[in-house]
Amino acid sequence: MLLPDGPKSPSIWQMFQWITTPFSFLRSCNHHYGDHFTVTFNQKFGPLVFFTDPEALKVILTGDDSELFDAPGELNAAFEPLLGSQSVIGLSGDRHRRMRQLLMPSFHGERMRSYGQVIQDITKEVMGEAVAGEPLYIRKIMQKISMRVILRAVFGLNEGPRYQQLECLLAKMLDKMSNPWKISFLFFTILRRNFGPLSPWASFVRDRQKIDQLVYDEIAERRNHPDDSRTDILNLLLSARDEAGEALTNGELRDELMTLLVAGHETTATAITWALYWIHKIPPVRKKLLAELQALDGLEDPSVIFRLPYLNAICSETLRIYPVGILTFPRVTRSRLELSGTSIEPGTTVVGCIYLTHHREDIYPDADQFRPERFLERRYSPYEYLPFGGGVRRCIGMAFAQFEMKLVISGILSCFELALANTRPVRPVRRGLTSGPSRFRMVINNRRRVNHSA
Ligand code: HEM
Numbered sequence: 001m002l003l004p005d006g007p008k009s010p011s012i013w014q015m016f017q018w019i020t021t022p023f024s025f026l027r028s029c030n031h032h033y034g035d036h037f038t039v040t041f042n043q044k045f046g047p048l049v050f051f052t053d054p055e056a057l058k059v060i061l062t063g064d065d066s067e068l069f070d071a072p073g074e075l076n077a078a079f080e081p082l083l084g085s086q087s088v089i090g091l092s093g094d095r096h097r098r099m100r101q102l103l104m105p106s107f108h109g110e111r112m113r114s115y116g117q118v119i120q121d122i123t124k125e126v127m128g129e130a131v132a133g134e135p136l137y138i139r140k141i142m143q144k145i146s147m148r149v150i151l152r153a154v155f156g157l158n159e160g161p162r163y164q165q166l167e168c169l170l171a172k173m174l175d176k177m178s179n180p181w182k183i184s185f186l187f188f189t190i191l192r193r194n195f196g197p198l199s200p201w202a203s204f205v206r207d208r209q210k211i212d213q214l215v216y217d218e219i220a221e222r223r224n225h226p227d228d229s230r231t232d233i234l235n236l237l238l239s240a241r242d243e244a245g246e247a248l249t250n251g252e253l254r255d256e257l258m259t260l261l262v263a264g265h266e267t268t269a270t271a272i273t274w275a276l277y278w279i280h281k282i283p284p285v286r287k288k289l290l291a292e293l294q295a296l297d298g299l300e301d302p303s304v305i306f307r308l309p310y311l312n313a314i315c316s317e318t319l320r321i322y323p324v325g326i327l328t329f330p331r332v333t334r335s336r337l338e339l340s341g342t343s344i345e346p347g348t349t350v351v352g353c354i355y356l357t358h359h360r361e362d363i364y365p366d367a368d369q370f371r372p373e374r375f376l377e378r379r380y381s382p383y384e385y386l387p388f389g390g391g392v393r394r395c396i397g398m399a400f401a402q403f404e405m406k407l408v409i410s411g412i413l414s415c416f417e418l419a420l421a422n423t424r425p426v427r428p429v430r431r432g433l434t435s436g437p438s439r440f441r442m443v444i445n446n447r448r449r450v451n452h453s454a
Contacts, residue, residue, distance in 0.1 A: 001047075001345050001347070001348065002343070002345060003038040003047055003049060003348065004033070004036050004037055004038050004049055004342050005033045005037060005038065006029060006033055006037040006038035006039050006040075006047075007029060007032075007033075007037075007039060011040040011041060011042055011043055012042075014039050014040055014041055015041040015042060015187065018039070018041055019184075019187060019430060020430070022326055022430050022435065023322075023326075023355065023428050023435070026050075026326070026353060026355055026356055027356075027359075029050070030052070030356050035051070035052045035053045035340060035356070035360075036049060036050060036051045036052065036053065036056065036339070036340045036342065037049070037050055038050075042188075045075075045349075046349060047348075047349070048330065048349050048350070048351055049344065049348055049349065049350045049351070050327075050350075050351055050353040050356070051339060051340060051350060051351070051352055051353065052352075052353045052356040052357045052360060053339075053340045053357075054357065054363070054381060054383035054384045055340070055383070056339040056340040057352045057357065057383040057386065057390070058381075058383040059337070059339060060328075060331055060339070060350055060352060060391070061328070061352065061382075061383065061386075061389070061390035061391035061394075062390075062391065063391075064331045064391035064392050064393070065097075065391070065392040066334075067334055067335060068333065068334055068335060068337060069331045069332065069333055069334060069350075070092070070093075070331065070332045070334055071092070071096070071329065071330075071331050071332075071391065071392050071393050072092045072330075072332055073088075073089060073090040073091045073092040073096055074090070074092065075329070075330040075332070075349065076089050076090050076329055076330075077090065078186045078187065078433065079186075079433070081185070081186065081192065081204070081208075082177070082186075082208070082258065082262060083255055083258050083259045083262060084251070084254060084255030084258060085255070086099075086251055086252045086255040086256075087255040087256065087258070087259040088100060088103060088256060088259060088396070089259060089263075089329070096392070097392075098242050098243070099252075099256065100392075100396065101242065101243075102237065102240045102242060102248065102256075103237075103256060103260075103396055104396060105236060105240075106233040106236050106237070107396055107397060107398075107399055107400050108399075111231070111236075112399055112400055112403060113302065113303060114231055115149070115152075115153050115400070115403070115404075116302030116303070116403065116407060117302070118149065118152050118153070119149050119302070119403070119404050119407040119408065119411075120300060120302065120407055120411050122145055122148045122149050122152065123145055123407065123408045123411035123412060124411065124415070125148075126141060126144050126145045126148065127141070127145075127411070127412060127415070127416060127444075130444055131444075132444045132445070133443065133444070133445070134443065135421035135441035135442070135443050136441055136442060136443070136444065137439060137440075137441055138273055138276055138277075138418075138440070138441065138442040139269065139270075139273045139436070139437070139439070139440075142269040142270075142272045142273045142276075142408070143171065143174075143175075143265070143266070143269040144171075145269070145272075145408055146264070146265050146266075146268045146269040146272070146404065146408075147167055147170065147171055147174075147265050147269075148167070149268075149404055150260065150261055150264040150265050150268075151163065151166065151167060151170075151261070152232075153232065153233055153264075153400070154232060154233045154234060154257055154260050154261060154264075155218060155232055155233075155234050155257075156230050156231070156232030156234065156235065157218075162214055162217065162218060165210075165214055166211065166214050166215075169207060169210055169211050169214070170211060170261060170265070172207065173204070173207045173208070173211065174262065174265060174266055176200075176203075176204070176207075177266075177432040177433075178266065178431040178432045178436070179432070181200075182200050183200070183204075183432055183433075184200065185200060185201045185204070186432075186433065211258075212254060215254050215257055215258065216250060216254060218234070219234070219238075219250055219253050219254065220250075222234060222235070222238060223238065226238070233257075233260065234253070234257060237253060237256065237257075238253070260396075260397070263395075263396075263397060264397050264400065264401070266431070266432070266434060266436075267324045267325070267397075267401065267434060268397075268401045268404050268405065270324045270431065270434065270435075270436035270437070271315070271318060271319060271324055271401065271405055272404075272405055272408050272409060273436065273437055274318045274322060274436070274437055275314055275315060275318040275405060275409055276409065276412070276418065276442065277420070277426055277437055277440065278314070278317070278318060278321075278370045279314065279409070279413070280418055280419060280420050280442065281370075281420065281426075282370060285314065285370070285372060286413075288310050289310055289311060289314060289413060290413060292308055292309075292310045292311060293308075293311075293410055293413055293414050296308075296414075300411075300414075302403070302407055305406055305407060305410045306402075306403055306406055306407075308406070308410070309376060310372065310376070311406055311409065311410060312375070312406070313372035313373065313374075313375040313376050314372045314409070315402060315405045315406060315409070316372070316375045316385070317370055317371065317372040317374065317375060318370075318405075319387035320358045320364070320385060320387065321358065321367075321368075321370055322355070322428040322435060322436075322437070323354045323355055323358060323387045323435070324387070324434050324435060324436065325354060325387070325388075325389065325395075325434055325435075326353070326354060326355045326434070326435055327351045327352065327353055327354060327355075328351055328352035328354065328386070328389040328390070328393070329351070329389065329393050330349045330350065330351050331349070331350050331351070331391075332347065332348065332349050332350070333345070333346055333347065333348045333350065334346055352386065352389070352390075354386055354387060354389070355435075357383075357384065357386065358385065358387075360384075363380070363384050388401075416444050416445075417444070417445040418442050418443070418444055418445065419442065419443050419445055420440065420441075420442055420443075421440070421441035421442055421443050422441075424440065426438055426440045
């Protein structure tokens with residue numbers, strides 16, 4: 001098969017670089033081979049063609065469920081051990097479409113706005129537990145907030161032994177998942193074996209069983225005691241029916257709930273952590289944001305906060321410069337077509353490289369600089385700016401994540417004074433299947449109302 005040029009090193013070495021240093025690997029490919037290139041991570045999966053040109057991305061993401069492209073869930077098999085075989089991420093074609101239709105209403109309009117107060121309350125609750133004056137890993141605090149938010153949104157749970165056990169077990173498991181070595185079995189199926197009770201796979205399976213038991217217990221209890229007044233996602237999914245009038249089975253429910261918990265927790269916590277870093281790294285950014293928040297005069301209306309222009313620009317720039325999801329999920333060409341001036345044969349696996357697209361100097365001058373103003377100066381097309389992907393697999397939680405980012409950041413900045421604990425550089429690193437900042441600490445100096453001159 002004729003493919004665009006790319007690294008010639010053995011696939012195991014390409015995979016190693018992709019796992020350990022994904023950003024420099026991509027930059028090096030971009031430098032040597034231009035705005036589209038072919039990499040091979042393993043022979044079984046085959047070559048992958050990376051695209052960074054918005055014209056090509058437009059063709060891929062507007063045609064990813066047509067005679068031109070397919071968006072097969074089978075190619076997302078890395079997620080299966082965690083999310084299960086019926087997760088929307090692993091489904092294809094009609095089954096994928098059906099599942100998205102059942103899930104989407106939970107993240108729309110009124111329903112989503114109803115999570116606003118919950119997010120604000122949880123931010124205050126968790127920040128209130130943080131010790132002032134000591135250097136703290138702010139990421140851990142953001143993970144706690146996003147875990148509580150997603151558990152509350154998904155299950156409506158906020159107290160009781162089941163909730164506490166779930167919070168603790170999920171946090172433990174997802175923390176392990178952020179270490180690429182502890183989850184090497186997601187990348188290499190050969191490692192999905194019990195090499196003894198202490199091996200990563202055995203420990204993962206044990207944790208997963210405990211979590212599954214709690215999720216199935218909750219589903220059973222909710223089926224036995226239906227309560228129409230509840231507004232959580234599980235309630236919505238329990239009553240949801242597809243076009244054929246079919247309800248979700250327990251297995252489907254477990255896999256979708258797990259998908260939302262996993263996809264919605266780590267990603268959003270990472271994005272908020274990055275945003276807090278940038279806000280405190282660049283004093284003029286912090287000053288402008290504080291001025292915007294002060295103008296609210298203590299008003300905490302979530303829909304007003306959601307529309308604040310500078311806060312929006314900070315969140316957009318945060319997800320541009322180091323996108324949490326480095327790539328879109330893979331798509332496969334169904335027919336021969338021309339992309340970025342290259343003829344691509346049917347059956348080729350292609351991905352949108354979000355990180356390199358967001359670093360194109362022709363679209364984002366001084367792309368390595370954090371400059372929220374660029375989002376106030378011009379509008380970017382959905383193929384120039386795509387932190388949530390696009391097309392038939394566009395992130396289901398996009399609006400929810402943006403809402404949460406804005407409410408948590410504004411809640412923290414309005415009530416607390418934070419500072420970076422030191423000036424050590426913070427780098428983007430791999431965190432499991434996504435990316436995030438290297439470890440850094442912040443100090444919560446004191447609590448105060450927003451002060452214009454701060
Ligand atoms: C800042 C936070 C987030 C980022 C950057 C992000 C990014 C992404 C990206 C890049 C994709 C792939 C899209 C594609 O291939 O076109 C995706 C898919 C997905 N995301 Fe998110 N996401 C975030 C938060 C969330 C949240 C909060 C949820 C749910 C609670 C969620 C649920 C999903 C699901 C279910 C999919 C798979 C959709 C499908 O296969 O049809 N994400 N996300």
